[in-house]
Amino acid sequence: MMRVRRDESGLAMVVVLLVTLVLVSLSLVVVQLASHSTTSSSYDQRRLQAVHAAETGINEYLTVLPTTYGPGLCADGLLDPGPISTSPLLEYTLDVELRDGGTTVGCAGYDGRTVDTAIITSTATAGTATANSTAVTRVLREEVTLTPIDGDEMNQVIYATNSVDISGNVDINGSATENDADIYVAGDFAVNNYANVEGSVYAKGNVSLGPACYAGSIYADGNVESNGGSYVNYICNGNTQKPGAVVWDNGYTYTVPADEGGIWARGNITLGNNAYSYGWCTSPGAISVNHCSGFNPTNTNGFPANCPNHLAPGPNQDLNACGINRTPPLVETLPFPSLTYSAADWTADGYAVHNYTTCAAGQSALVAYLTGVNPVPAYGGTPAWTAAEMTGKNVLRITSTPTTPVCAVTLSGISGTLPNDLAVIVDGSFETGDSGGGVQITNSGAETHTFYVIRPPNGTPAINPTPGWNPRTGDASTANCDVTASSATQNGSLAKKDQKYTSKTDMSTINFFSYTPCAIYAFNQNKSGSGQYIAGDTVFIKNSFTLNFNKSDVPGVVPIGYEAAPVYVQELRATP
Secondary structure: OOOOOOOOOOHHHHHHHHHHHHHHHHHHHHHHHHHHHHHHHHHHHHHHHHHHHHHHHHHHHHHHHHHOOHHHHHOHHHHOOOOOEEOOEEEEEEEEEEEEOOEEEEOOOOOOOOOOEEEEEEEEEEOOOOOOOOOEEEEEEEEEEEEEEOOHHHHOOEEEOOEEEEEOOEEEEOOOOOOOOOEEEOOEEEEOOOEEEOOOEEEOOOEEOOOEEEOOOEEEOOOEEEOOOOEEOEOOOOOOOOOOOEOOOOOOOOOOOOOOOOEEEOOOEEEOOOOEEOOOEEEOOOEEEOOOOOOOOOOOOOOOOOOOOOOOOOOOOOOOOOEEEOOOOOOOOOOOOOEOOOHHHHHHOOOEEEEEOOHHHHHHHHHHHHHOOOOOOOOOOOOOOOHHHHOOOEEEEEOOEOOEOOOEEEEOOEEEEEOOOEEEEEOOEEEEOHHHOOEEEEEOOOOOOEEEEEOOOOOOOOOOOOOOOOOOOOEOOEOOOOOOHHHOOOOOOOOOOOEEEOOOEEOOOOEEEEEEOOOEEEOOOOEEEEEEEEEOOEEEEEOOEEEEEOOOOOOOEOOOEEEEEEEEEEEEEEEO
């Protein structure tokens, strides 16, 4: 029998090779897992970066909304601002869909109209696609409702680009609960006889306080002066105490205004005898305070014998009694409020628009509406107003053309009622009273109605005042108010775009809004009730005048931006 010989030489090598193969395989698996983990981690990082970039795009858009209106909502630099970073690449682009009452108005061809909704889609990319990496894209969408924001220039009881001149027993009252009858002027402010102002004065020029009471404070880029009889942060009229002002009672109690109260001037402050600032006087220049003038809010040391019924100016009665030598900030420059006329803005607010190309026709329709006497035109036909229009909201648009001279609408010697809101929008001037007698317009119904008198800047010719312009002469490229300064007086001729209310014009029961790029004059026992006066030139008020602040809701006022309220946020898709 043969014996099989077993030779085991080389077996160890085989075993070593098998073990090595297993180890190499395991190593490859580990390397592959590590590579996958690294790739996954890098992807996750880029994914998060893309999401954050998309959020940044939406947030950046929402941030600029309060100061952006019109075509700026679709500005290229806002929608595609360029990369956030280039290494690694991180960028976003926006697509914005705007809506007006349910009608979609995308950025392509957007005409700048007021909108109420924005749908913002932000597409963000993180990284660059290469052989070894993948660019990651994320898309977020947010819908917001938009509420227009008016500029501060529409929050004043009086706005003037040139000057404000007040004299003769004038009351400018705040609303029922606040001292908010603020006055802004891009030039000088002056009171020449008694006035009571339940608000603050903001002047880019000088301020002459005059014999007057100011419930608010005085802010001026120029000098502030008073020859006496001026009271700042103090209420002279009525018994109702309102925030931020001093009100005397039998116990001589008072409230101290906030740190910004008193008189702030970047020029000098000069207070004559019996001129008081119930707050600090702040100026980098000279602060001249005569005896019994000025008030240190920290002082409560009784009353000097020679100044009965007034708070002491301070224990030393020196120039520092109420003075702080420092430079206050500049008074904010408020541009002339932009109020462009568009019939669509008014019809959208429920007004019926009536167009007239002659002054006589427009004036006749206005008298008919106010008096309720609706004449049939001399040539026959239907009356000027239907029964529904006689009680509805109406616009009388009186235009001028190159062949039709700018006209002057005049109301005098009438007594009428205002059954609803009414706007007279005329390219020419508007005047009440004068030689034809007084005008009385009484509110009809429980709701207070508004009478708008507007000379639109986009009328014919267009007039767009800016701070510092000369409305009387203009320049080679700017239309002007077409009248010399010497004739713009109480008894002089009006500019073609001025507005004047004289001879006992009584609108004390209605809300009255007066707006013109030129001047506004109010004389002789006028009672404007509630409302606002906004002029591109001078506001001149004289002789027994009363105006109560009430901010008007005016169709066509161009907002400065929008307030946004979120509706929803969603992620649309992920790539890859």
